[in-house]
Amino acid sequence: MAGDSLNSGAGPTAPLPVTLLTGFLGAGKTTLLNRLLRQLGMEGTAVLVNEFGEIGLDHLLVESLDEEAVLLQAGCLCCTIRGDLARALEGIARRVRDGQALRRVVIETTGLADPLPILQTLMADPATARHFILDGVVTVIDAVNGQATLDRQPEAVRQVAVADRLLVSKADLADPAALQALRARLRGINPTVVPRILDAAPVSITGLGPAAVPQRAAVLRDWLAEAAVGHDQGDHHHGHAHGDQGHRHGHDPNRHDSRIHAFALRFDTPLPWDGLATWLEMLAATRSDAVLRVKGILDLQGQERPVAIHGVQSVWHAPTLLPAWPAEVPRQSVLVFILRDLPRAVIEDGIAAFCAAAVPTVFTPERAASGGD
Ligand SMILES: Nc1nc2c(ncn2[C@@H]2O[C@H](COP(=O)(O)OP(=O)(O)OP(=O)(O)O)[C@@H](O)[C@H]2O)c(=O)[nH]1
Numbered sequence: 001m002a003g004d005s006l007n008s009g010a011g012p013t014a015p016l017p018v019t020l021l022t023g024f025l026g027a028g029k030t031t032l033l034n035r036l037l038r039q040l041g042m043e044g045t046a047v048l049v050n051e052f053g054e055i056g057l058d059h060l061l062v063e064s065l066d067e068e069a070v071l072l073q074a075g076c077l078c079c080t081i082r083g084d085l086a087r088a089l090e091g092i093a094r095r096v097r098d099g100q101a102l103r104r105v106v107i108e109t110t111g112l113a114d115p116l117p118i119l120q121t122l123m124a125d126p127a128t129a130r131h132f133i134l135d136g137v138v139t140v141i142d143a144v145n146g147q148a149t150l151d152r153q154p155e156a157v158r159q160v161a162v163a164d165r166l167l168v169s170k171a172d173l174a175d176p177a178a179l180q181a182l183r184a185r186l187r188g189i190n191p192t193v194v195p196r197i198l199d200a201a202p203v204s205i206t207g208l209g210p211a212a213v214p215q216r217a218a219v220l221r222d223w224l225a226e227a228a229v230g231h232d233q234g235d236h237h238h239g240h241a242h243g244d245q246g247h248r249h250g251h252d253p254n255r256h257d258s259r260i261h262a263f264a265l266r267f268d269t270p271l272p273w274d275g276l277a278t279w280l281e282m283l284a285a286t287r288s289d290a291v292l293r294v295k296g297i298l299d300l301q302g303q304e305r306p307v308a309i310h311g312v313q314s315v316w317h318a319p320t321l322l323p324a325w326p327a328e329v330p331r332q333s334v335l336v337f338i339l340r341d342l343p344r345a346v347i348e349d350g351i352a353a354f355c356a357a358a359v360p361t362v363f364t365p366e367r368a369a370s371g372g373d
Contacts (some may be wrong), residue, residue, distance in 0.1 A: 014053045015133040016096065018089075018122060018204050023140030023161040024112030024149045028169035032107055032198065033138055035206060044103035046092050085118065086125045091133040095243060105132065105208060114155045115162050119312040129317070134310070136164035136208025141195070143174035146182050150189075160186055161260045161338050162293045164208040166195040187190070192336045199286055220306065221326045225298060233265045260292070260340045265348065267333040270301040275358025277319075280311070288314035289344035296335035297322070300363040306331075307363060314372050321365050 023029045036042055076356070089105070096102050107117060115137055122134050139159045142149065146168070149156045160166060171179055179197070186195045196203070276298070284291055295310040296372055298319075306322040325331050337347055 004023075008019060012349070015131055016092070016102065016105055016127075017135035017206065018107060019124075019135045019208075020115060020118060020122075020137045021106055021108045021140070022113060022137060022163070023167075023169075024142065024145075024153060024156045024159070026145070027111065027140040027142040027276045028198070029111070031107050031142050031317065032167065032169070032205075033106065038104075039202065041206075042104075042365060046095075046102050046105045048088050048105065048107045055319075065183075068180075074313050078154060085121050086128050089128050089132055093127075093337075096131075104135070104159040106205070114158055116158065119162070119293070120315050123312055123317055133317070135206055136207040137162050138167065139163035139166045140167050140169050141182065141186065142197070143168050143179050143182060143197075146186065147178070148195050150185065156239070157189060158292070160189045161262055163190060164191055164295075165205060166190065166193050167198050168195055169198045169205065170195045171199065173291040184208055188339070189260060191263050193264050199320045218295065220322060221329050224329055224332075248351045260338070261344070262336065262338040263344055265335045265337070265351070267299070267335075268300045268330075270303075271333050272355055272358035272360055272361035273298075273300045273303075273307075276300075276351065278358075279354035280309075281316070283347070283350065284311055284316065286316045290340050292340055293336065293338040296333065298333045299325075299331045301360055319363075321364065 010156045021029050021033060033047065037045060037047075060132070085107070092102060101260070107118065109115065119134060119137070121128065122132060126284055137159075139162075141156075141160065141315045150160070168179070168182065168186075174182070186193075190209060211213060280294065284294075291311070291313055293312055298307045300307055303321075306325055308322055310317050335351075337344075339347070
């Protein structure tokens with residue numbers, strides 16, 4: 001069963017992918033959603049809209065949703081979320097059982113929402129985790145107000161930090177220098193994602209993996225390439241799991257961002273599942289306050305296929321075996337960490353120590369599901 005530990009239970013069958021669409025108040029989430037819902041491939045999208053305040057209006061502003069839009073009860077999604085969101089998703093699962101051709105869910109959060117409790121609900125609630133899988137977190141940042149929002153609002157920084165895709169809106173209203181400064185700041189908070197400007201070009205908010213269980217090699221290739229961007233920010237290449245101990249801490253010039261940082265680690269030789277899983281579980285159990293999100297594609301000892309893992313604070317989704325390594329991508333593990341007040345060296349040293357001490361084992365999903373031996 002998902003939601004307990006990294007070694008617990010097999011994944012659900014054919015779960016509906018869920019995209020979390022965040023961004024601060026007025027950033028342009030609804031505008032983007034309206035545009036996306038008209039795009040090919042977005043048919044069968046159920047939209048959950050959450051609002052802050054007495055009267056919800058956004059669901060009226062989201063066009064072309066018909067019966068598929070569900071307005072979550074007024075109230076801050078991150079505060080009152082667990083029951084409401086789980087119930088709303090349960091309703092969607094019921095509709096699918098009744099034969100409605102729903103293919104994905106988009107949750108548009110209130111601008112004030114902290115995305116983490118929402119992610120936790122998706123993964124920790126057993127019934128929810130059976131029917132749904134997190135596809136990705138998409139965060140919209142307003143090019144005009146983004147900097148000021150990040151200065152003032154810690155939740156906006158968290159929205160950027162945990163994002164799988166960063167989309168900058170209102171670039172048409174911002175001057176180029178300001179836009180550049182904003183992009184640099186976003187890269188500082190989350191160097192594992194390349195911010196994209198929202199312009200007339202087609203944009204996708206789906207298949208962001210690894211949580212999406214990418215079935216297409218192209219998705220996996222793009223994810224690995226983008227996550228590797230984290231190396232620009234003082235990362236280094238790990239020759240092997242217990243290799244180089246050298247490291248640099250991310251130096252963030254923005255004081256309001258400085259508690260949260262994201263980086264990617266890369267390992268060229270196959271990792272021992274037991275050592276890595278034990279370390280990650282221990283980390284999540286003891287420092288769930290500091291571990292906002294972990295995601296990765298792994299090359300594991302004794303396993304020919306890539307394995308996707310992802311966790312939010314102390315909650316882990318069951319590891320997923322992906323179809324194959326794309327031909328043109330070097331086989332290597334990429335692990336992305338989004339941390340608060342936890343030095344990168346703690347992660348690097350912990351992984352190195354646990355992997356060095358691990359007895360070589362063969363990873364299989366069944367073995368991971370049974371908790372190891
Ligand atoms: N010029 C310009 N205006 C935009 C752009 N994106 C959104 N807007 C405008 O910004 C305003 C807010 O956009 P919404 O899509 O309602 O923003 P939101 O994030 O859903 O807002 P809340 O639900 O209040 O958090 C609207 O007036 C949009 O027309 C953009 O790229 N350029």
